[in-house]
Amino acid sequence: MELIFLGTGAGMPSKQRNTSSVVLNLSAEKEGYWMFDCGEATQHQLLRTSIKPRKINKIFITHLHGDHLFGLPGFLGSRSFLGGEEKLTIYGPVGIKQWIEVTMHITRTHLTYPLDIIEVQEGGVLFENDHFTVTTKELQHVIQCFGFRIEQKPLPGKLFIEKAFEAGVPKGPLLKRLKEGEDVRLDDGTIVYSKDVTGEAQKGFTVAILGDTRICSAAKELAQDANILVHEATFDMETGDLAKEYGHSTIGHAAQTAKEANVDVLIANHISARFMPSDLAKLKEQGQSIFPELLIAEDFSHYEWKNGFLESK
Amino acid sequence: MELIFLGTGAGMPSKQRNTSSVVLNLSAEKEGYWMFDCGEATQHQLLRTSIKPRKINKIFITHLHGDHLFGLPGFLGSRSFLGGEEKLTIYGPVGIKQWIEVTMHITRTHLTYPLDIIEVQEGGVLFENDHFTVTTKELQHVIQCFGFRIEQKPLPGKLFIEKAFEAGVPKGPLLKRLKEGEDVRLDDGTIVYSKDVTGEAQKGFTVAILGDTRICSAAKELAQDANILVHEATFDMETGDLAKEYGHSTIGHAAQTAKEANVDVLIANHISARFMPSDLAKLKEQGQSIFPELLIAEDFSHYEWKNGFLESK
Numbered sequence: 001m002e003l004i005f006l007g008t009g010a011g012m013p014s015k016q017r018n019t020s021s022v023v024l025n026l027s028a029e030k031e032g033y034w035m036f037d038c039g040e041a042t043q044h045q046l047l048r049t050s051i052k053p054r055k056i057n058k059i060f061i062t063h064l065h066g067d068h069l070f071g072l073p074g075f076l077g078s079r080s081f082l083g084g085e086e087k088l089t090i091y092g093p094v095g096i097k098q099w100i101e102v103t104m105h106i107t108r109t110h111l112t113y114p115l116d117i118i119e120v121q122e123g124g125v126l127f128e129n130d131h132f133t134v135t136t137k138e139l140q141h142v143i144q145c146f147g148f149r150i151e152q153k154p155l156p157g158k159l160f161i162e163k164a165f166e167a168g169v170p171k172g173p174l175l176k177r178l179k180e181g182e183d184v185r186l187d188d189g190t191i192v193y194s195k196d197v198t199g200e201a202q203k204g205f206t207v208a209i210l211g212d213t214r215i216c217s218a219a220k221e222l223a224q225d226a227n228i229l230v231h232e233a234t235f236d237m238e239t240g241d242l243a244k245e246y247g248h249s250t251i252g253h254a255a256q257t258a259k260e261a262n263v264d265v266l267i268a269n270h271i272s273a274r275f276m277p278s279d280l281a282k283l284k285e286q287g288q289s290i291f292p293e294l295l296i297a298e299d300f301s302h303y304e305w306k307n308g309f310l311e312s313k
Numbered sequence: 314m315e316l317i318f319l320g321t322g323a324g325m326p327s328k329q330r331n332t333s334s335v336v337l338n339l340s341a342e343k344e345g346y347w348m349f350d351c352g353e354a355t356q357h358q359l360l361r362t363s364i365k366p367r368k369i370n371k372i373f374i375t376h377l378h379g380d381h382l383f384g385l386p387g388f389l390g391s392r393s394f395l396g397g398e399e400k401l402t403i404y405g406p407v408g409i410k411q412w413i414e415v416t417m418h419i420t421r422t423h424l425t426y427p428l429d430i431i432e433v434q435e436g437g438v439l440f441e442n443d444h445f446t447v448t449t450k451e452l453q454h455v456i457q458c459f460g461f462r463i464e465q466k467p468l469p470g471k472l473f474i475e476k477a478f479e480a481g482v483p484k485g486p487l488l489k490r491l492k493e494g495e496d497v498r499l500d501d502g503t504i505v506y507s508k509d510v511t512g513e514a515q516k517g518f519t520v521a522i523l524g525d526t527r528i529c530s531a532a533k534e535l536a537q538d539a540n541i542l543v544h545e546a547t548f549d550m551e552t553g554d555l556a557k558e559y560g561h562s563t564i565g566h567a568a569q570t571a572k573e574a575n576v577d578v579l580i581a582n583h584i585s586a587r588f589m590p591s592d593l594a595k596l597k598e599q600g601q602s603i604f605p606e607l608l609i610a611e612d613f614s615h616y617e618w619k620n621g622f623l624e625s626k
């Protein structure tokens with residue numbers, strides 16, 4: 001699992017940071033790439049990575065502010081122009097379907113792939129398959145805004161191959177079925193139980209990616225015991241009143257949520273252009289005084305979650 | 314008068330060229346800045362120039378394809394966020410008003426300035442004041458698409474100040490009125506005629522900026538005797554059939570139009586990403602074999618029209 005930040009700014013693009021977008025690379029997990037938010041010029045940012053638009057099969061939009069949304073029509077058109085054929089599913093607040101449809105209609109855009117737009121009305125499970133569950137909760141912003149918790153299901157335990165051979169299992173497909181948790185019957189009628197030849201199931205990872213929000217319990221619940229929390233930090237500790245007024249968080253709020261939710265690592269994004277690159281050390285310090293495992297993402301920050309640790313790539 | 318090209322690509326952004334936008338700087342003529350088309354990330358391109366969004370007071374949209382349009386909502390929002398208060402007028406094809414309104418509504422964008430959206434239904438005079446006339450004609454693209462002719466009215470002739478003194482005009486405001494073409498009455502009742510103390514009116518400049526089009530008579534009419542023609546060149550001479558099929562021009566079509574319209578300089582833009590930087594010399598040669606005064610614009614190409622010549626800045 002990797003996280004690639006395409007836009008880490010707030011409100012407007014600046015020379016340093018584009019508007020919001022982050023991509024979760026689940027290709028090693030056979031789920032492709034999932035995008036969270038799609039600010040203007042997200043497709044331009046993608047040009048500077050190796051991620052092909054057609055590889056992205058899900059887009060989650062946290063809320064309908066332009067800095068999280070205005071890259072979507074261009075992305076959809078280019079994904080088509082570049083030969084995308086695989087279905088794309090968009091999850092977003094009510095209103096997104098009408099907006100995309102009006103926009104596609106007015107520009108006479110005809111997509112080469114099926115587009116499924118699922119409007120999120122309230123918290124709950126958004127998506128579930130054999131390997132992942134995505135749940136959502138409503139946060140506290142100035143308009144309806146969601147956060148997402150992406151939870152990998154437990155992975156099958158390690159297969160103890162010598163034990164399997166001892167139990168009479170031949171080389172071949174039965175080994176794979178045992179590893180995947182299935183009990184199998186041998187030719188001689190013996191039943192070999194998966195639990196007898198495999199180790200304990202391994203915990204999957206959990207990532208929480210939140211939209212713009214005041215500090216609130218929903219944020220903490222989405223992040224509870226997650227490995228990684230991606231949380232906005234539009235303000236610094238001196239401007240907490242403004243943060244609350246505008247429905248945003250300070251770096252301190254993000255850190256407090258990370259601490260109370262007991263996450264492993266907090267990645268702060270949605271950094272206001274008011275902060276110069278030289279202000280970042282102080283911003284980071286403010287957050288780390290509350291929660292030490294804090295990083296501030298830059299555009300094109302690229303992290304890999306590997307063996308329980310977050311590596312910068 | 315200056316022309317600043319913000320995006321000179323076709324269809325999709327590439328690393329070399331953004332989607333369409335060009336700015337006409339009429340600040341020396343006291344008209345501010347006028348933008349023609351506003352592809353995605355036009356506001357990002359502006360960040361790399363000295364042009365402030367609030368200085369732009371008119372936007373002309375040639376047609377409703379995304380590569381000419383998708384930067385508009387972000388630009389409108391940022392112009393507001395950055396404290397723009399002066400009225401902005403948008404001219405564009407029917408449908409643009411609904412799209413902007415739906416987009417502003419869905420994103421809860423409240424602009425700090427008056428926004429006037431004028432839908433263009435057919436050819437004719439779009440705008441006229443004491444100094445400029447903007448006319449439009451429908452071109453031939455796959456959807457309704459317009460071109461614009463921006464014509465400066467004749468400038469008052471040079472004031473022969475010695476002649477004015479000889480005629481008894483005192484130093485002061487009367488001189489200015491004479492220069493501007495007005496006849497004045499002196500304190501002693503004598504009437505001094507402007508034409509007696511000024512030279513001939515000077516011709517203003519004319520720029521034609523066209524949207525996507527097949528070669529057609531409307532393009533030629535808009536460009537007739539213009540100083541500068543900005544014309545698309547999506548295809549090369551080998552792919553003329555494709556150009557016609559897709560409602561576009563080759564570099565040869567652009568050159569032919571420039572030649573038949575008797576313009577001074579042709580600036581080709583809307584260059585397909587199929588052409589590598591190394592292909593441009595050949596493309597240029599193809600066009601110049603028909604019309605020698607041809608330039609191919611790059612993103613951030615910046616030209617000034619000065620004393621009847623186009624200077625690269």
Ligand SMILES: [Zn+2]
Nearest residue numbers: 010011067212
């Ligand atoms: Zn935001």
Ligand SMILES: [Zn+2]
Nearest residue numbers: 323324380525
């Ligand atoms: Zn175009």
